[in-house]
Every structure is written in structure tokens, then in C-alpha cells.
Amino acid sequence: MHTVLFVDNDPQWIVRYQSVFSNSSQWDCFYAEDVLAAVDYLNYLDVDIIVTELQLPLFDGTQILEYVRKRYPRIIRLILTDHEKIEGYLDIVRLAHQFLRKAHSVDRIEEIVQNLYRLHRLVISRHARDMVSSMDSIPALPDAYYRLKAEIDRSEPSLRRVGAIVESDVGLSTTILKLINSSFFAIAEPVTTPSQAVTLLGAEVIKSLVVSSHLFSHFAEKETCDSVAEVMIHSKLVAGFVGEICAYHKVRKSVRETAVMAALLHDLGRLVFESSFHDKYGKAIGISSVTSESLSESERQVLGADHAEVGAYLLGLWGFQYRTVEAVAFHHAPSKCVSADNMLLSILHAADMFALERQERRINFGTEYMDRTYVDETIGLDRWDEWRSVCITYYERVWVPSMDSQGASE
Ligand SMILES: [Fe+2]
Ligand SMILES: [Fe+2]
Numbered sequence: 001m002h003t004v005l006f007v008d009n010d011p012q013w014i015v016r017y018q019s020v021f022s023n024s025s026q027w028d029c030f031y032a033e034d035v036l037a038a039v040d041y042l043n044y045l046d047v048d049i050i051v052t053e054l055q056l057p058l059f060d061g062t063q064i065l066e067y068v069r070k071r072y073p074r075i076i077r078l079i080l081t082d083h084e085k086i087e088g089y090l091d092i093v094r095l096a097h098q099f100l101r102k103a104h105s106v107d108r109i110e111e112i113v114q115n116l117y118r119l120h121r122l123v124i125s126r127h128a129r130d131m132v133s134s135m136d137s138i139p140a141l142p143d144a145y146y147r148l149k150a151e152i153d154r155s156e157p158s159l160r161r162v163g164a165i166v167e168s169d170v171g172l173s174t175t176i177l178k179l180i181n182s183s184f185f186a187i188a189e190p191v192t193t194p195s196q197a198v199t200l201l202g203a204e205v206i207k208s209l210v211v212s213s214h215l216f217s218h219f220a221e222k223e224t225c226d227s228v229a230e231v232m233i234h235s236k237l238v239a240g241f242v243g244e245i246c247a248y249h250k251v252r253k254s255v256r257e258t259a260v261m262a263a264l265l266h267d268l269g270r271l272v273f274e275s276s277f278h279d280k281y282g283k284a285i286g287i288s289s290v291t292s293e294s295l296s297e298s299e300r301q302v303l304g305a306d307h308a309e310v311g312a313y314l315l316g317l318w319g320f321q322y323r324t325v326e327a328v329a330f331h332h333a334p335s336k337c338v339s340a341d342n343m344l345l346s347i348l349h350a351a352d353m354f355a356l357e358r359q360e361r362r363i364n365f366g367t368e369y370m371d372r373t374y375v376d377e378t379i380g381l382d383r384w385d386e387w388r389s390v391c392i393t394y395y396e397r398v399w400v401p402s403m404d405s406q407g408a409s410e
Contacts, residue, residue, distance in 0.1 A: 001028050002117050005041050007052035007064060008080075009033045016106045017051075024110075026117065035059040039067065047075050049116060051109075054081040065095040073133040076116050076317065080109065097317040099146065112319065119316035119325060128305035131277070132313050141318060142214045144169050148207045149319070162203045163195030166210075175213045176206065202253060208261035211318075219271040231270050234355055237399065239263035241351035241391040248390045251343065259344050262327040265315060266348060269307030272314065277303055294369050296332045308332050335374035346379050347387075354391040358399075 004027050006017050014031050021027045030045060032038035034056055041047065050068055054061040061079060068075050079096040098116075100109060147165045151157050166173055173194045180197045181190055191197050198206050212235065220228040242263040246256040273281035280303050288298040296306040312329035316322075327345045330337040331352055334345045353370050375384055 001026065002048040003028045003030070003045055004049045004051065004113065005030045005032060005038060005045070005047045007032045007035070007038045007050065007056065007061065009056055010053070013053070013102070020106045020110045021113075026114075035061075035064045035067075038064050042068065042072060042075075047072070049076045049078065049113060051078045051080050051113070054079055062095060069095060074129065078113070098319045101150070115319075115322045115325075116316065118322055119313065125305050125309060128309040128313050131303070131305055131310055132272070132317070141211060142172075144172050145207065145210050145214070148203065148210060152203050152207060157203060159198050159203060160195065162206060163193075163198040166194035166198065166206060172210060172213075176209055179209055179213070202257045204254075204257040205260050208264050212264040215265075215268065215271065219275050227274050228271060231267050231274075234359060235264050235267055237355040237359070237395075238266060238348070238351045240394060240399065241354055242347055244390050244394040245347045245351060245387050248387070255344060258321060258323055259327075259347055261320075262324045262331075262344065262348050263351060265311065265320075265324070266328050266331050266352065267307060267311065268314060268328070269309070269311030272310050273299070273303065273307055294332070306332070332369075333371050333374075334378070335371050342378055346374075349374070350379065350384060350387050351391065354388055357388075358392075358395055 004021065006014070006021075006029065008014060008017075008031070014033075017029065017031070021029045030041050030047075032041055035058060038050070038052070042050075050064070052061040052064055056064075061081075065077050065079070068077055077096045078098045078100060080100045080102055082102045098112065100112060144165060148162060151161050151165060166176055176194055176197050177191060180201065191200060201209075212232075216228055216232045239260050242259045243256065246259055251259075270281075273284075281299070284298040284302040285295065287293060287302065288295045291298075293301075296308065299306040308331055309329055312325050315328055316325040323344055326337060326339055327348050330345055331348050334342065334349045337345055339345075349371060356369070370384075375381065379387075
């Protein structure tokens with residue numbers, strides 16, 4: 001049972017919350033009508049999630065979020081408000097892990113809270129959660145991300161409006177066009193406008209490109225560009241391989257979009273380690289390079305958690321789809337995942353291994369470090385080899401010529 005504290009002075013909303021949450025045995029719910037009452041609850045309850053309205057009497061919702069962030073950093077913080085203009089609220093949004101609109105139905109809100117609850121139940125160690133909570137600054141997602149998310153979450157999202165959001169940000173348009181015309185997507189004709197890019201790739205992939213390019217530049221500012229660039233190139237190669245395997249199996253566009261998104265962000269935890277736990281992470285890399293231990297094993301030994309769970313936890317807090325979070329969490333050890341639908345995870349695990357084989361220049365890398373039980377039981381060695389040859393063909397056709405001509409930076 002997880003404890004949720006709702007802070008709202010609108011009695012109608014309290015009734016709405018009660019109608020959905022109080023009927024479920026999963027939630028232990030408490031309701032506060034102002035900040036002072038919320039602080040009282042926080043002082044004696046072990047709260048897991050706080051959902052607060054921004055506009056409250058006496059003190060507004062930002063004060064309770066600040067208080068929780070400082071005193072109880074482990075509590076997941078959600079804002080729920082009617083306020084339409086997110087732009088003016090960016091600083092406030094950054095106090096929360098997620099920003100929701102009251103225009104959503106209560107069922108949708110329950111689904112979002114449910115995803116956060118499932119995130120806790122994933123095999124993500126308490127240590128990983130504490131590491132993320134202890135970070136000095138969790139990077140805030142860009143304004144464009146919130147606007148894209150709001151559009152995609154509408155009942156009838158429009159690709160035209162998604163294109164307009166990208167076009168309204170010159171830096172973002174340039175980044176997206178540079179990426180889409182790079183080797184990564186292997187698109188035959190040059191793409192010249194953000195709207196074309198949105199139509200070709202889909203809104204979800206554009207959203208993930210916005211996040212990944214923002215995060216890579218955020219971490220590049222803090223850390224040596226070399227290590228960030230290395231993760232970025234690797235992530236793009238994995239995304240390219242994922243796209244090829246999806247095309248090979250003609251998987252549904254929505255699955256492909258989710259898979260590419262997961263691939264672009266699958267090693268986000270490595271960037272977190274680089275920026276916030278630099279010395280220990282360096283030690284973990286050192287151990288794995290001189291022993292037969294995988295990087296994940298060394299990370300768990302030195303840092304107490306691996307980059308897969310730390311990255312997954314952060315994505316979950318930001319409200320990424322549960323399937324994406326799950327695939328990122330288990331990309332090194334898919335057999336630990338209990339979910340029934342494993343296609344996305346299978347493809348990501350394989351693509352990651354094949355990319356490391358190419359980048360480490362060790363032909364047997366994938367065979368050494370793949371999740372053998374999972375590959376035998378779920379994918380099958382024949383299919384694994386088929387996928388590998390699909391990826392090698394893509395690598396030699398698209399990636400190698402681009403490395404030769406552009407120094408692998410595109
Ligand atoms: Fe990884
Ligand atoms: Fe990776």
C-alpha cells in the first residue's frame with residue numbers, strides 16, 4: 001500500500017480523488033486543504049507521493065513543494081492545476097517531478113500515479129532512488145518538452161501542431177533537422193522542415209529527440225565532452241539498430257517509436273553517474289576494463305546501483321511511458337523483467353549488445369555479456385544471429401561511411 005497526500009482546497013476535487021483513489025486497496029489516501037494541514041500530515045505520515053494544487057489559500061503549492069524537496073526528497077512530487085500557461089510556470093514546474101492539468105480525467109490522473117507506483121515496484125533498488133534524490137540538480141526538461149507532451153496527451157493530437165511547436169524554437173529545429181539528416185535515421189531524401197521531420201518520425205520520437213539532445217547538452221556543459229559524446233554516439237547507434245530490427249520485423253509504428261525513444265535514452269544513467277558521481281563511476285569503469293566484470297556489475301559493486309536502474313528511475317519520475325521505463329531498467333538483464341510483452345526489451349537488449357560489439361571492436365562482446373537465459377528462452381539464437389546481421393549490414397552501409405566523412409560526430 002502506498003500513501004498519497006492530496007493538497008487541494010476545492011471540495012469538488014477532493015470528492016473526485018476519493019471516488020477513484022479511496023476505492024482502491026493500493027492507495028492509502030489523505031487530504032489536506034492547505035499547506036499547513038499538509039505539513040501536519042507530512043510530519044507523522046510516511047508519504048510516498050504528494051499531489052498538490054498550485055493555487056491554495058495562505059501559502060501556495062510551491063511552498064509545500066519546496067518544503068518537501070528539502071525535507072523529504074524521496075517523496076514524489078506532482079503538481080495538478082487548472083493553470084493554462086505553462087511557460088510562466090516553468091520555475092514552478094521544475095519543483096515537481098510531473099506537472100498535470102486538471103483537464104485530465106481523474107482516471108487519467110490515477111493512471112499516472114499508478115505508473116509512479118509501478119516504478120517503485122520495478123526492481124529498482126532503494127539505493128538507486130536515493131542516488132537520484134541526492135543529486136544536487138536533476139536537469140529540468142526543456143519548455144518544448146512540456147508543450148509537446150501536452151499536445152501528445154490531448155485526445156486528438158495533431159502532427160501539424162507538434163511541427164509548429166518545434167518550428168517555434170530555432171535551436172530545437174536546427175538540432176532536429178541536423179539529427180534527422182544524419183546517418184542515424186538513414187533517410188534517403190533530405191528533410192528541410194521540422195513539420196516534415198514530425199511526419200516522418202512521429203511525435204513520440206520527436207519528443208525523445210528533444211529530451212535526449214537537451215540532456216546531452218546539459219551534461220556536456222558539466223562534464224568532459226568526450227565521455228558525454230561517447231554515450232551520445234553509442235545511444236544513436238543503438239537507436240539506429242533498433243530501427244533496423246523493427247523494420248526487419250515490420251513492427252507497428254507505435255512500437256517502433258517507443259523502441260527508438262528507449263534506445264536514445266537507455267544509457268541516461270551513465271550521464272547521471274558522470275555528472276554527479278564522477279570519481280566512483282571512474283573507479284567502476286576502471287574495474288570493468290581490467291576484469292571480466294560487466295560495467296553494470298562494477299557499478300553495483302562501487303556505486304550500489306547500476307546505470308540502467310538510475311536512468312529508468314529518472315525517466316519514470318519525468319512521466320515517460322511505463323514500457324520505456326521498463327525497457328531502460330532491464331536493458332542489460334531482460335530475464336529479470338516480469339512483463340509479458342517483451343518485444344521492445346528484446347530488441348533493445350540485442351541492439352545494445354551489437355552496438356557494443358562494433359564500438360568495443362570485440363566480435364564476441366554480445367555473446368559474452370548477453371542475458372543468455374533470456375536469449376535462449378525468449379529470442380532464440382537463430383533470431384539473435386539474424387538481428388546481428390541486419391545490424392551489421394546497416395552499420396557498414398550507413399554508419400561507417402558517415403564516420404569516415406564526418407568523424408562519427410553526426
Ligand atoms: Fe547500458
Ligand atoms: Fe548501452
